Amino acid sequence: MQLTPSETLLWWLGIGLKFLLCALVFYRRLYRRLPFFSFYIVLLVVEVTVVWWVYREWGYRSFPAWYTYWSASAVVLFARALVVAELSWTSLRSYPAIWSLVRKLLGLIAVAVLTYAAIMAIRNRSPIPGFVLTAEHGLEISFAVILVALLGFGARYKVALGPVERNIVIGLWVYSAFQVINNAFMSQWMNRYFHWWVSTRVIAFDIAMLVWIAPLRKTLPPAEPGPTLLSESVAVRLLRELLAQMREITEEMKRITRSKWK
Amino acid sequence: MVSIVVVILLAISLIVFLRQQKDIARRIASQRDVPRENLVPRHYKSFTEVEKTLWAAVQKQKRSTAWEDVRFKRSEPEFQIVRDYLRGVREDFSRGHRIFGQVIIHSPEMNLFAQLEWQRVKSEVAYYRWCASAWLRLQTGGISIDDLRQLTEIVATLAYRVRTMLTAFEKSGNLEFVDSILRQS
Numbered sequence: 001m002q003l004t005p006s007e008t009l010l011w012w013l014g015i016g017l018k019f020l021l022c023a024l025v026f027y028r029r030l031y032r033r034l035p036f037f038s039f040y041i042v043l044l045v046v047e048v049t050v051v052w053w054v055y056r057e058w059g060y061r062s063f064p065a066w067y068t069y070w071s072a073s074a075v076v077l078f079a080r081a082l083v084v085a086e087l088s089w090t091s092l093r094s095y096p097a098i099w100s101l102v103r104k105l106l107g108l109i110a111v112a113v114l115t116y117a118a119i120m121a122i123r124n125r126s127p128i129p130g131f132v133l134t135a136e137h138g139l140e141i142s143f144a145v146i147l148v149a150l151l152g153f154g155a156r157y158k159v160a161l162g163p164v165e166r167n168i169v170i171g172l173w174v175y176s177a178f179q180v181i182n183n184a185f186m187s188q189w190m191n192r193y194f195h196w197w198v199s200t201r202v203i204a205f206d207i208a209m210l211v212w213i214a215p216l217r218k219t220l221p222p223a224e225p226g227p228t229l230l231s232e233s234v235a236v237r238l239l240r241e242l243l244a245q246m247r248e249i250t251e252e253m254k255r256i257t258r259s260k261w262k
Numbered sequence: 263m264v265s266i267v268v269v270i271l272l273a274i275s276l277i278v279f280l281r282q283q284k285d286i287a288r289r290i291a292s293q294r295d296v297p298r299e300n301l302v303p304r305h306y307k308s309f310t311e312v313e314k315t316l317w318a319a320v321q322k323q324k325r326s327t328a329w330e331d332v333r334f335k336r337s338e339p340e341f342q343i344v345r346d347y348l349r350g351v352r353e354d355f356s357r358g359h360r361i362f363g364q365v366i367i368h369s370p371e372m373n374l375f376a377q378l379e380w381q382r383v384k385s386e387v388a389y390y391r392w393c394a395s396a397w398l399r400l401q402t403g404g405i406s407i408d409d410l411r412q413l414t415e416i417v418a419t420l421a422y423r424v425r426t427m428l429t430a431f432e433k434s435g436n437l438e439f440v441d442s443i444l445r446q447s
Contacts, residue, residue: 095367095368158286160286173276184263234434242423243378249423
Protein backbone atom coordinates (compact mmCIF):
# COMPACT_ATOMS: atom_id res chain seq x y z
CA MET A 1 0.00 0.00 0.00
CA GLN A 2 1.46 3.38 -1.05
CA LEU A 3 0.60 6.52 0.91
CA THR A 4 -0.59 9.54 -1.07
CA PRO A 5 1.29 12.86 -0.49
CA SER A 6 -1.60 14.20 1.65
CA GLU A 7 -1.58 11.02 3.77
CA THR A 8 2.18 11.26 4.21
CA LEU A 9 1.79 14.89 5.29
CA LEU A 10 -0.87 13.87 7.80
CA TRP A 11 1.37 11.16 9.23
CA TRP A 12 4.26 13.57 9.64
CA LEU A 13 2.01 16.18 11.21
CA GLY A 14 0.75 13.57 13.68
CA ILE A 15 4.29 12.49 14.57
CA GLY A 16 5.33 16.12 15.06
CA LEU A 17 2.35 16.81 17.32
CA LYS A 18 3.07 13.69 19.41
CA PHE A 19 6.65 14.81 20.06
CA LEU A 20 5.54 18.39 20.79
CA LEU A 21 2.85 17.21 23.21
CA CYS A 22 5.28 14.89 24.99
CA ALA A 23 7.80 17.72 25.37
CA LEU A 24 5.10 20.04 26.75
CA VAL A 25 3.89 17.39 29.23
CA PHE A 26 7.40 17.20 30.69
CA TYR A 27 8.12 20.93 30.41
CA ARG A 28 4.91 21.78 32.30
CA ARG A 29 5.37 18.86 34.72
CA LEU A 30 1.94 17.51 34.01
CA TYR A 31 3.10 14.06 35.14
CA ARG A 32 2.81 15.27 38.75
CA ARG A 33 -0.90 15.95 38.32
CA LEU A 34 -1.92 13.32 35.75
CA PRO A 35 0.62 10.48 35.72
CA PHE A 36 -1.41 8.08 33.55
CA PHE A 37 -2.11 10.72 30.92
CA SER A 38 1.59 11.59 30.83
CA PHE A 39 2.45 7.89 30.55
CA TYR A 40 -0.02 7.59 27.67
CA ILE A 41 1.63 10.49 25.80
CA VAL A 42 5.06 8.90 26.31
CA LEU A 43 3.65 5.62 24.98
CA LEU A 44 2.41 7.40 21.85
CA VAL A 45 5.93 8.62 21.12
CA VAL A 46 7.42 5.19 21.84
CA GLU A 47 4.76 3.54 19.64
CA VAL A 48 5.36 5.81 16.67
CA THR A 49 9.15 5.42 16.97
CA VAL A 50 9.07 1.62 17.30
CA VAL A 51 6.54 1.13 14.50
CA TRP A 52 8.50 3.44 12.19
CA TRP A 53 11.75 1.59 12.96
CA VAL A 54 10.14 -1.83 12.38
CA TYR A 55 8.63 -0.69 9.05
CA ARG A 56 12.03 0.60 7.96
CA GLU A 57 13.88 -2.52 9.02
CA TRP A 58 11.51 -5.24 7.86
CA GLY A 59 9.10 -3.48 5.52
CA TYR A 60 5.44 -2.54 5.77
CA ARG A 61 4.06 -5.96 4.78
CA SER A 62 6.40 -8.08 6.94
CA PHE A 63 5.30 -10.29 9.84
CA PRO A 64 7.21 -8.23 12.49
CA ALA A 65 5.52 -5.07 11.17
CA TRP A 66 2.09 -6.66 11.40
CA TYR A 67 2.77 -8.04 14.87
CA THR A 68 4.30 -4.78 16.18
CA TYR A 69 1.45 -2.64 14.85
CA TRP A 70 -1.31 -4.68 16.52
CA SER A 71 0.56 -5.15 19.80
CA ALA A 72 1.31 -1.42 19.99
CA SER A 73 -2.35 -0.62 19.23
CA ALA A 74 -3.47 -2.89 22.10
CA VAL A 75 -1.01 -1.28 24.55
CA VAL A 76 -2.05 2.27 23.55
CA LEU A 77 -5.73 1.36 23.81
CA PHE A 78 -5.17 -0.01 27.31
CA ALA A 79 -3.29 3.16 28.27
CA ARG A 80 -6.20 5.28 26.98
CA ALA A 81 -8.57 3.28 29.17
CA LEU A 82 -6.31 4.09 32.13
CA VAL A 83 -6.46 7.79 31.24
CA VAL A 84 -10.29 7.68 31.30
CA ALA A 85 -10.13 5.95 34.70
CA GLU A 86 -7.64 8.56 35.94
CA LEU A 87 -9.91 11.43 34.84
CA SER A 88 -12.84 9.79 36.64
CA TRP A 89 -10.71 9.36 39.75
CA THR A 90 -9.40 12.94 39.79
CA SER A 91 -12.92 14.32 39.39
CA LEU A 92 -14.70 12.01 41.85
CA ARG A 93 -12.14 11.02 44.50
CA SER A 94 -13.54 13.58 46.97
CA TYR A 95 -16.97 11.92 46.86
CA PRO A 96 -16.52 8.44 48.39
CA ALA A 97 -20.01 7.01 47.76
CA ILE A 98 -20.07 8.09 44.12
CA TRP A 99 -16.50 7.06 43.41
CA SER A 100 -17.09 3.56 44.83
CA LEU A 101 -20.10 3.16 42.50
CA VAL A 102 -18.28 4.60 39.47
CA ARG A 103 -15.25 2.37 40.15
CA LYS A 104 -17.47 -0.72 40.07
CA LEU A 105 -19.22 0.49 36.92
CA LEU A 106 -15.92 1.15 35.13
CA GLY A 107 -14.67 -2.31 36.11
CA LEU A 108 -17.87 -3.89 34.88
CA ILE A 109 -17.67 -2.10 31.51
CA ALA A 110 -14.03 -3.14 31.09
CA VAL A 111 -14.77 -6.81 31.90
CA ALA A 112 -17.81 -6.88 29.59
CA VAL A 113 -15.97 -5.29 26.64
CA LEU A 114 -12.86 -7.44 27.03
CA THR A 115 -14.88 -10.66 27.38
CA TYR A 116 -16.85 -9.81 24.25
CA ALA A 117 -13.60 -8.95 22.41
CA ALA A 118 -12.04 -12.25 23.53
CA ILE A 119 -15.03 -14.24 22.25
CA MET A 120 -14.92 -12.40 18.92
CA ALA A 121 -11.14 -12.97 18.70
CA ILE A 122 -11.54 -16.74 19.18
CA ARG A 123 -14.08 -16.84 16.32
CA ASN A 124 -11.90 -14.65 14.09
CA ARG A 125 -9.31 -16.06 11.67
CA SER A 126 -6.73 -13.51 12.92
CA PRO A 127 -7.25 -13.43 16.67
CA ILE A 128 -4.96 -10.47 17.53
CA PRO A 129 -6.50 -7.89 15.11
CA GLY A 130 -9.91 -9.36 15.91
CA PHE A 131 -9.39 -8.83 19.61
CA VAL A 132 -7.93 -5.32 19.27
CA LEU A 133 -10.60 -4.11 16.81
CA THR A 134 -13.55 -5.51 18.78
CA ALA A 135 -12.15 -4.19 22.07
CA GLU A 136 -11.55 -0.84 20.40
CA HIS A 137 -15.14 -0.64 19.08
CA GLY A 138 -16.56 -1.43 22.52
CA LEU A 139 -14.17 0.78 24.43
CA GLU A 140 -14.51 3.83 22.15
CA ILE A 141 -18.27 3.99 22.61
CA SER A 142 -17.82 3.35 26.36
CA PHE A 143 -15.23 6.17 26.58
CA ALA A 144 -17.57 8.55 24.77
CA VAL A 145 -20.42 7.74 27.17
CA ILE A 146 -18.22 7.81 30.32
CA LEU A 147 -16.64 11.16 29.45
CA VAL A 148 -20.02 12.81 28.79
CA ALA A 149 -21.38 11.25 32.01
CA LEU A 150 -18.42 12.74 33.87
CA LEU A 151 -19.23 16.22 32.59
CA GLY A 152 -22.92 15.56 33.27
CA PHE A 153 -22.13 14.70 36.87
CA GLY A 154 -20.17 17.95 37.15
CA ALA A 155 -23.13 19.90 35.77
CA ARG A 156 -25.63 18.21 38.09
CA TYR A 157 -23.61 18.71 41.27
CA LYS A 158 -21.83 21.89 40.16
CA VAL A 159 -18.35 20.43 40.26
CA ALA A 160 -16.06 22.17 37.77
CA LEU A 161 -13.15 20.38 36.08
CA GLY A 162 -9.83 22.21 35.77
CA PRO A 163 -8.92 23.62 32.32
CA VAL A 164 -6.32 20.91 31.61
CA GLU A 165 -8.63 18.06 32.64
CA ARG A 166 -11.49 19.59 30.65
CA ASN A 167 -9.37 19.77 27.49
CA ILE A 168 -8.20 16.18 27.97
CA VAL A 169 -11.84 15.09 28.25
CA ILE A 170 -12.72 17.02 25.06
CA GLY A 171 -9.75 15.60 23.15
CA LEU A 172 -10.43 12.02 24.19
CA TRP A 173 -14.13 12.43 23.42
CA VAL A 174 -13.49 13.89 19.96
CA TYR A 175 -11.23 10.97 19.07
CA SER A 176 -13.61 8.34 20.47
CA ALA A 177 -16.62 9.88 18.69
CA PHE A 178 -14.76 10.03 15.38
CA GLN A 179 -13.73 6.42 15.84
CA VAL A 180 -17.30 5.27 16.55
CA ILE A 181 -18.58 6.99 13.38
CA ASN A 182 -15.56 5.86 11.40
CA ASN A 183 -16.02 2.23 12.46
CA ALA A 184 -19.72 2.39 11.54
CA PHE A 185 -18.81 3.48 7.97
CA MET A 186 -15.95 0.98 7.82
CA SER A 187 -18.22 -1.95 8.62
CA GLN A 188 -20.60 -0.81 5.82
CA TRP A 189 -18.13 -0.26 2.97
CA MET A 190 -15.06 -2.17 4.26
CA ASN A 191 -12.16 -2.13 1.81
CA ARG A 192 -13.40 0.71 -0.36
CA TYR A 193 -13.38 2.93 2.71
CA PHE A 194 -10.06 1.74 4.15
CA HIS A 195 -7.94 4.73 3.01
CA TRP A 196 -10.53 7.15 4.38
CA TRP A 197 -10.77 5.14 7.59
CA VAL A 198 -7.04 5.49 8.22
CA SER A 199 -6.94 9.20 7.30
CA THR A 200 -9.99 10.09 9.42
CA ARG A 201 -8.42 8.27 12.34
CA VAL A 202 -5.21 10.28 11.98
CA ILE A 203 -7.07 13.60 11.54
CA ALA A 204 -9.26 12.93 14.61
CA PHE A 205 -6.20 12.16 16.69
CA ASP A 206 -4.41 15.29 15.43
CA ILE A 207 -7.44 17.37 16.49
CA ALA A 208 -7.40 15.68 19.92
CA MET A 209 -3.68 16.45 20.32
CA LEU A 210 -4.21 20.10 19.36
CA VAL A 211 -6.94 20.33 22.04
CA TRP A 212 -4.51 18.83 24.60
CA ILE A 213 -1.68 21.14 23.55
CA ALA A 214 -3.82 24.32 23.92
CA PRO A 215 -3.79 24.57 27.76
CA LEU A 216 -0.15 23.42 27.92
CA ARG A 217 1.05 26.45 25.95
CA LYS A 218 0.91 28.50 29.15
CA THR A 219 2.10 27.67 32.67
CA LEU A 220 -0.43 25.37 34.34
CA PRO A 221 -2.74 27.13 36.79
CA PRO A 222 -2.20 25.87 40.34
CA ALA A 223 -4.43 22.88 41.12
CA GLU A 224 -7.73 24.06 42.61
CA PRO A 225 -7.94 23.17 46.29
CA GLY A 226 -10.44 20.34 46.56
CA PRO A 227 -13.54 20.64 48.71
CA THR A 228 -12.84 20.55 52.44
CA LEU A 229 -13.42 17.04 53.63
CA LEU A 230 -15.56 15.91 56.49
CA SER A 231 -14.84 12.93 58.71
CA GLU A 232 -16.80 9.84 57.62
CA SER A 233 -18.46 9.18 60.97
CA VAL A 234 -19.61 12.82 61.35
CA ALA A 235 -20.95 12.90 57.79
CA VAL A 236 -22.92 9.65 58.21
CA ARG A 237 -24.39 10.70 61.56
CA LEU A 238 -25.38 14.22 60.49
CA LEU A 239 -26.76 13.22 57.10
CA ARG A 240 -28.83 10.43 58.67
CA GLU A 241 -30.27 12.89 61.19
CA LEU A 242 -31.04 15.36 58.41
CA LEU A 243 -32.74 12.70 56.30
CA ALA A 244 -34.93 11.67 59.23
CA GLN A 245 -35.81 15.33 59.82
CA MET A 246 -36.73 15.83 56.15
CA ARG A 247 -38.99 12.79 56.21
CA GLU A 248 -40.70 14.09 59.37
CA ILE A 249 -41.34 17.47 57.75
CA THR A 250 -42.71 15.81 54.58
CA GLU A 251 -45.08 13.65 56.64
CA GLU A 252 -46.19 16.68 58.67
CA MET A 253 -46.89 18.66 55.49
CA LYS A 254 -48.85 15.77 54.02
CA ARG A 255 -50.90 15.58 57.22
CA ILE A 256 -51.63 19.33 57.12
CA THR A 257 -52.66 19.13 53.44
CA ARG A 258 -55.00 16.19 54.17
CA SER A 259 -56.62 18.03 57.12
CA LYS A 260 -57.09 21.13 54.87
CA TRP A 261 -59.08 19.10 52.34
CA LYS A 262 -61.28 17.32 54.89
CA MET B 263 -26.63 3.85 12.19
CA VAL B 264 -27.54 3.50 15.88
CA SER B 265 -23.98 4.35 16.90
CA ILE B 266 -24.06 7.53 14.78
CA VAL B 267 -27.30 8.65 16.45
CA VAL B 268 -25.74 7.90 19.87
CA VAL B 269 -22.68 10.01 18.97
CA ILE B 270 -24.88 12.93 17.85
CA LEU B 271 -26.85 12.81 21.13
CA LEU B 272 -23.61 12.60 23.10
CA ALA B 273 -22.18 15.56 21.15
CA ILE B 274 -25.21 17.71 22.03
CA SER B 275 -24.94 16.70 25.71
CA LEU B 276 -21.20 17.41 25.66
CA ILE B 277 -21.74 20.95 24.34
CA VAL B 278 -24.46 21.65 26.93
CA PHE B 279 -22.35 20.26 29.81
CA LEU B 280 -19.25 22.15 28.71
CA ARG B 281 -21.18 25.42 28.71
CA GLN B 282 -22.45 24.61 32.19
CA GLN B 283 -18.89 23.83 33.31
CA LYS B 284 -17.80 27.29 32.15
CA ASP B 285 -20.71 28.88 34.02
CA ILE B 286 -19.77 26.99 37.21
CA ALA B 287 -16.14 28.14 37.00
CA ARG B 288 -17.25 31.74 36.32
CA ARG B 289 -19.71 31.72 39.22
CA ILE B 290 -17.22 30.26 41.71
CA ALA B 291 -14.71 32.95 40.72
CA SER B 292 -17.29 35.75 40.97
CA GLN B 293 -18.54 34.87 44.46
CA ARG B 294 -15.18 34.69 46.18
CA ASP B 295 -15.69 38.04 47.92
CA VAL B 296 -19.47 37.91 48.30
CA PRO B 297 -20.57 38.17 51.97
CA ARG B 298 -21.63 34.81 53.41
CA GLU B 299 -25.22 35.84 54.12
CA ASN B 300 -25.69 36.50 50.39
CA LEU B 301 -24.63 32.96 49.52
CA VAL B 302 -27.77 31.38 51.01
CA PRO B 303 -31.40 31.70 49.76
CA ARG B 304 -32.88 34.95 51.08
CA HIS B 305 -35.23 36.62 48.57
CA TYR B 306 -38.21 34.39 49.46
CA LYS B 307 -38.35 36.06 52.90
CA SER B 308 -39.65 39.24 51.29
CA PHE B 309 -42.91 37.58 50.24
CA THR B 310 -45.01 39.43 52.85
CA GLU B 311 -43.68 42.81 51.69
CA VAL B 312 -44.23 41.89 48.05
CA GLU B 313 -47.79 40.88 48.85
CA LYS B 314 -48.35 44.20 50.65
CA THR B 315 -46.93 46.21 47.74
CA LEU B 316 -49.08 44.31 45.26
CA TRP B 317 -52.14 44.79 47.47
CA ALA B 318 -51.47 48.55 47.61
CA ALA B 319 -51.04 48.69 43.82
CA VAL B 320 -54.30 46.82 43.25
CA GLN B 321 -56.11 49.07 45.76
CA LYS B 322 -54.89 52.15 43.88
CA GLN B 323 -56.53 50.85 40.74
CA LYS B 324 -59.73 50.20 42.72
CA ARG B 325 -60.22 46.72 41.31
CA SER B 326 -63.35 45.18 42.74
CA THR B 327 -62.30 41.50 42.62
CA ALA B 328 -61.45 39.58 45.79
CA TRP B 329 -57.70 39.54 46.60
CA GLU B 330 -57.34 35.80 46.00
CA ASP B 331 -58.97 36.16 42.55
CA VAL B 332 -56.73 38.97 41.33
CA ARG B 333 -54.59 37.89 38.39
CA PHE B 334 -51.31 39.58 37.51
CA LYS B 335 -50.71 39.80 33.78
CA ARG B 336 -47.55 40.69 31.87
CA SER B 337 -49.13 43.83 30.43
CA GLU B 338 -49.95 45.39 33.83
CA PRO B 339 -47.52 47.82 35.53
CA GLU B 340 -47.50 45.92 38.88
CA PHE B 341 -46.24 42.84 37.09
CA GLN B 342 -42.74 44.32 37.39
CA ILE B 343 -42.96 43.67 41.17
CA VAL B 344 -43.97 40.04 40.48
CA ARG B 345 -41.17 39.70 37.93
CA ASP B 346 -38.53 41.02 40.35
CA TYR B 347 -39.77 38.73 43.11
CA LEU B 348 -39.75 35.72 40.77
CA ARG B 349 -36.20 36.52 39.68
CA GLY B 350 -35.07 36.57 43.30
CA VAL B 351 -36.90 33.36 44.20
CA ARG B 352 -35.49 31.62 41.12
CA GLU B 353 -32.01 32.60 42.29
CA ASP B 354 -32.88 31.29 45.78
CA PHE B 355 -33.96 27.96 44.36
CA SER B 356 -30.83 27.54 42.24
CA ARG B 357 -28.62 28.47 45.18
CA GLY B 358 -30.42 26.18 47.63
CA HIS B 359 -30.43 23.36 45.11
CA ARG B 360 -26.71 23.73 44.50
CA ILE B 361 -25.85 23.82 48.22
CA PHE B 362 -28.04 20.74 48.83
CA GLY B 363 -26.25 18.91 46.00
CA GLN B 364 -22.80 19.95 47.25
CA VAL B 365 -23.58 18.64 50.75
CA ILE B 366 -25.05 15.30 49.73
CA ILE B 367 -22.25 14.32 47.34
CA HIS B 368 -19.99 14.18 50.40
CA SER B 369 -22.08 11.32 51.73
CA PRO B 370 -19.81 8.33 52.43
CA GLU B 371 -22.63 5.78 51.89
CA MET B 372 -24.34 5.20 48.55
CA ASN B 373 -27.64 4.31 50.18
CA LEU B 374 -27.71 7.53 52.19
CA PHE B 375 -26.73 9.54 49.13
CA ALA B 376 -29.53 7.96 47.07
CA GLN B 377 -32.16 8.79 49.70
CA LEU B 378 -30.98 12.39 50.03
CA GLU B 379 -30.84 12.75 46.25
CA TRP B 380 -34.43 11.52 46.11
CA GLN B 381 -35.43 14.37 48.46
CA ARG B 382 -33.58 16.77 46.19
CA VAL B 383 -35.33 15.42 43.08
CA LYS B 384 -38.71 15.81 44.78
CA SER B 385 -38.12 19.52 45.48
CA GLU B 386 -36.83 19.93 41.92
CA VAL B 387 -39.96 18.31 40.47
CA ALA B 388 -42.23 20.51 42.62
CA TYR B 389 -40.37 23.63 41.47
CA TYR B 390 -40.42 22.80 37.76
CA ARG B 391 -44.07 21.73 37.95
CA TRP B 392 -44.83 25.15 39.42
CA CYS B 393 -42.84 26.85 36.64
CA ALA B 394 -44.77 24.93 33.96
CA SER B 395 -48.16 25.71 35.49
CA ALA B 396 -47.21 29.41 36.01
CA TRP B 397 -46.15 29.66 32.37
CA LEU B 398 -49.50 28.18 31.31
CA ARG B 399 -51.41 30.60 33.57
CA LEU B 400 -49.46 33.55 32.20
CA GLN B 401 -50.49 32.52 28.67
CA THR B 402 -54.14 32.37 29.70
CA GLY B 403 -55.25 34.61 32.59
CA GLY B 404 -52.22 35.62 34.67
CA ILE B 405 -50.85 34.36 37.98
CA SER B 406 -52.52 34.84 41.35
CA ILE B 407 -51.11 35.61 44.79
CA ASP B 408 -51.82 31.99 45.71
CA ASP B 409 -49.47 30.83 42.93
CA LEU B 410 -46.75 33.05 44.35
CA ARG B 411 -47.47 31.69 47.82
CA GLN B 412 -47.09 28.11 46.55
CA LEU B 413 -43.73 28.92 44.96
CA THR B 414 -42.60 30.63 48.15
CA GLU B 415 -43.53 27.50 50.13
CA ILE B 416 -41.49 25.27 47.81
CA VAL B 417 -38.44 27.51 47.99
CA ALA B 418 -38.84 28.15 51.74
CA THR B 419 -38.93 24.38 52.41
CA LEU B 420 -35.74 23.91 50.41
CA ALA B 421 -34.12 26.89 52.13
CA TYR B 422 -35.13 25.50 55.53
CA ARG B 423 -33.54 22.14 54.69
CA VAL B 424 -30.37 23.82 53.51
CA ARG B 425 -30.21 26.01 56.62
CA THR B 426 -30.76 22.98 58.87
CA MET B 427 -27.95 21.13 57.10
CA LEU B 428 -25.50 24.01 57.35
CA THR B 429 -26.39 24.70 60.99
CA ALA B 430 -25.90 21.02 61.88
CA PHE B 431 -22.47 21.02 60.26
CA GLU B 432 -21.51 24.29 61.90
CA LYS B 433 -22.60 23.09 65.32
CA SER B 434 -20.46 19.97 64.93
CA GLY B 435 -17.44 22.25 64.42
CA ASN B 436 -17.12 21.90 60.63
CA LEU B 437 -17.06 25.63 59.88
CA GLU B 438 -14.44 25.25 57.17
CA PHE B 439 -16.54 22.62 55.41
CA VAL B 440 -19.62 24.89 55.42
CA ASP B 441 -17.56 27.77 54.09
CA SER B 442 -16.12 25.66 51.27
CA ILE B 443 -19.62 24.42 50.35
CA LEU B 444 -21.01 27.96 50.21
CA ARG B 445 -18.09 29.29 48.13
CA GLN B 446 -18.24 26.43 45.67
CA SER B 447 -21.98 26.25 45.11
